[in-house]
Amino acid sequence: MTGLAGAVIDLAAVAVLVIGVAGLWRRDLRALVGLLRIQGIALALVAASTAATQHDVGLGVTAVLVVVVKAGVVPTLLGRVARSDPGARESAPFINVPSSLVLAAALVGLAVVVGAPLHALAPGRAAALAPLGLATVLTGYLLLVTRRRALSQVVGLLVIDNGVALMTFLLTAGVPLIVELGGSLDVLLVVVVLRALLGTMRARLGNVALDELRELHD
Amino acid sequence: MTRDVVSLLQVVVVALGGLLLTGLMAKIRARAEGRVGPPVTQPLREVAKRLGRESPRATAGRAHGAVPMVLVVTTAVAAGLVPLVGLQTAGGAGADALVVVFLLLTGSLSLAAGGLATATAFGGMGASRAMALSALAEPALLVALAAFAVPAGSLSLPVLLHHGLSVPIAMVSPSHVLAALALFIVVVAETGRLPVDNPSTHLELTMIHEAMTLEYGGRDLALLTLGAAMRLGLLLALLGTLAVPWGIATSSSPLALASGLILVGVKATVLAVVIALAEVHSAKLRLFRVPELLAAAFVVASLAVLVGVVAR
Amino acid sequence: MAVLLAGVGVALAAIVVGALAPHRQRVLYANALTALAGVLVGGAAIAALVTRTTPHAHTGALLPLAGASLRLDALGASLEVTVALVVTAAALFSIGYAHGASASRPAVALQAAFALGVLLVPVAGDVVTFLSAWEAMAATSLALLLVEHDRPAARSAALWYGAMTQGGAAAITLGMLLAAAVAHTTSLAGMAAAGVGGPVAVVAFLATVAGFASKAGAVPLHVWLPRAHPEASTPVSAMMSGAMTALGLYGIARVDLGILTMIGRWWWVGVLVLAAASALYGALHAATATDLKRLLAYSTIDAMGLGLIGLAAAGELRAGGAPRAAATLIVGVLIALGAHGAYKTLLFLATGLVERATGTRNLDLLGGLASTMARTSSLVAVAVASAVGVPLAAGFVGEWLEIEGLVAGLAGRDPGGVAATLLGLVALALTSGLTAVAMVKLLGIGFLGRPRSDGARAAREPHGIVIVALALPALATLALGIVPGPAVAVAERAAVELGGMRVAGLRGDLGGIAVGASASALRPLALLAGLVGAALVFRVLARAGARGVRRTAAWACGRRELSARMQYTATSFAEPVQRVFADVLRPDVDVTLTHEDESRDIERVLTYQSSVADAVESGLYRPVIRGADALGRRARALANGSVHRYLAYGLLVLLAVLVVLR
Structure with missing residues (x-):
């Protein structure tokens, strides 16, 4: 692996994680969607650099696919949802922002400790980065668990998905194209369904915060 | 001998540069808001003017009068210690990052004590806020420095920078980039810039740093202004040097020192411009939102250390 | 070694003087002797450190089982310097400070005994000497808390402290005896040389860490500390804080780092x-x-x-x-x-x-x-x-x-x-x-x-x-x-x-x-x-052309009548920190408003009160204490005063022992 491509993979993989953590920091829903878009690009960069160093055409195609789906279609769809409710903020998450950031640091530490054996699954320098994918997954989970807004939870779900994708790129150095295609389409489907659902709910109920839905259920 | 010259040069450069950078940042902000603004040399002139005036002091105790001197002296020694222009300063291996941090901390503590010594409501308010924020900034600061130190295995600044110069690719390693980012946020908070503190505010209730200096005038105020400007210049130059060590003079030839001088000036100016432009587009955070920012700096610094384990 | 022993002797003399001498001489001589003991022991420690020697002494008498053994190695001597400094300063201070209850016969003698206890712990050379010195230190400090026993706060503090310190001492005793049993020696140096491992070491580690950490005030075993320090007399709190808590960490360094070296x-x-x-x-x-x-x-x-x-x-x-x-x-x-x-x-x-x-x-x-x-x-x-x-x-x-x-x-x-x-x-x-x-x-x-x-x-x-x-x-x-x-x-x-x-x-x-x-x-x-x-350079620079200092009234944003009540207080100074960490501290904040009689809209008095209770104490200890209390009440039924019942218990225990040891 050449030095430059290696450095790009390092930086992009770390960027995926850092953007996931930044999701815990920002309250503005539109900013969250923007972060998701950048995360998609960083993820594609990991795939593309790996593809370039290993001359893997399939992975190259996957990278293009990742850009289209994760940095293009999905954020655009979510962006529309966010725009239809301007000024919507994650005003009172279950765990306040400083605590969730400190918690995120702890989770990353845990992922680095627990994920160390992942390196053994595959040779090469990139595989050593795999704990970052695990850390991204955990961060996404934290987002999913602690946020009230439905949209931030969708973002959390997508961060988890991105973390899984990062791990697979780094470990297997080239997922079969069909697998990645299936995964991405699944995510797309989820987003489309959620978007439709959210749109309908907003039309009926006005605003969507999960706590209020609980009241409805009661 | 040359080491002492480098140190003296740095103190002078940091003092003048800090004042000019303060003026430059005010100018950029004014221009961006469509005003002409004061000239860049304005802080310099104000300090020179006030140095010739008598100092009104409201309290009998010695603490109040000693504060400006403690602030300026500790900052000046820190400026002489840190390798900015040349790698070897009068401090030699004693130019340890922690010594610099705690020298600067001594200055802020004395400023806070001075705020309390004046026995006014605003002095106490500023001291209380400044101490709380500096306590919260400390983990981010030390962890970020640790992230810089890990590759070289030493907190000694010459050793650390020398290692950075000998391994250029390390400059774009993720942990280096993250550490620089965390340190950037800490520097913004510690120098009292937006969005943490507004250096140009006239509303006492929103003040942090300025509130502690309200009861000073004349020569005392000149020294305080100088101390704050030196702190700004020093921290920006240090951040620039740590992030991009390239260009610092490794030999003591006049040419190397001159280029080192120019480059450290460029690095600090670039950072100052970035901060000033960011200030134009940001509003002051509510005081109790600042911990969120500092927590973000902390988590970035921790990531810098943890990522260093997997992406060596 | 002679200097060290002389120091110990002088400290013993201080106890005797404190217990026997009349009032004025008591405070002066007992504390002066204690200070002298501190200087001698500290001097012996410094001498041992400088000359790089390890003086030691042993006597078969004095203590049961193994006798008493003193040993001044580098670790002990490093700490002993600190302890001696604290003891000396506190004793000198007492000469000019002690009065009333803290100048009474028991108080002066106990304080001298406490000083001797803390001075002996770092020089103890074997397990028995260590535990004896430790217990002397713990018991005298507990008794010192009770010097002003007419105050309920002091009694309550002593109760907490007594429970924690005796529990801690028991844990330390258990752990050190286990380690000594595995190492087949009671000498601390010998145990360190033997090295203790295996499952017994883990038990010994947990027991000693818990015991020593409670002495060093580690959460959640710290509850005695914020009660005991304010209630003890000033020189005693200084010795407790400066020397005794440090000995908790000394114990961890000595036993857990030094002897239980094979712990994971x-x-x-x-x-x-x-x-x-x-x-x-x-x-x-x-x-x-x-x-x-x-x-x-x-x-x-x-x-x-x-x-x-x-x-x-x-x-x-x-x-x-x-x-x-x-x-x-x-x-x-x-x-x-x-x-x-x-x-x-x-x-x-x-x-x-x-x-x-x-x-x-x-x-x-x-x-x-x-x-x-x-x-x-x-x-x-x-x-x-x-x-x-x-x-x-x-x-x-x-x-x-x-x-x-x-x-x-x-x-x-x-x-x-x-x-x-x-x-x-x-x-x-x-x-x-x-x-x-x-x-x-x-x-x-x-x-x-x-x-x-x-x-x-x-x-x-x-x-x-x-x-x-x-x-x-x-x-x-x-x-x-x-x-x-x-x-x-x-x-x-x-x-x-x-x-x-x-x-x-x-x-x-x-x-x-x-x-x-x-x-x-x-x-x-x-x-x-x-x-x-x-400083010299800036002083000269600032002096050049300056006109000196003028005394003025504080500006305070134009407010003329500046009263002391307008200053920040300790409560308001800490408010930002308290607010940021409210989830951990759980402060009890109380704002009271009273209104003018004429209108509800005009506020007359606004008081802000905030107190921070120990969340660990209320969250962890209170339930345990309540539980133990309830258990005790229920157990009362077991002892109803009938002699026959007690004799029957004795018989049952005897039978049980026979069955177990069969």
């Missing part, structure tokens, strides 16, 4: 987590406390937490294959304990003077002492500088070494080690920041500004030996801060003694300290020269 690293990580929580908890409470002694008590928890972080990280690093970083940490902890002993003794003693001069310990009622008690205030400023880590004061040296050790422990290690070390570093950094809040509050609210009460206004500076007693630790603080090299050089030997450490690269000389192969260095003398030089 994850046990140390567990201790590290507790230590981090402890340091942060103490620092947070110190930052929000308004009672001076309570503040100092929590600050002791915080300082001991930092020390425990250092020791736990050292244990982890040693087990994880980084002995150099571990050695740096141990040396750092030893220096930090010395620095803490000096500055905390000074602060406690100064608090006693302030309380006597103003009639209160409440920071919200103090202020302005810098002008009325100028010398005390300057000495307090030295202690505060040391506590917050101002370079050139002793506290900084310890903190510097600890951070250098932790950063060295981050470099080139496995993920688990890095995560653990990072936790230690983060806790240390935040604790150090919060300590600065607490200490600036202590100095700025308590001593600067204007007096907030009549008592503070009427304060007068005390004279005589009490000020000497304050100056002694202040001098030690500055000496250790400016010339730390020799202390580091001898403390390094202590780190070497704690098996498994081969220390190269940690050097100390008159000019400063150097750590590691790549030589991070601390050069306080050069720094001092730089600071003095810069």
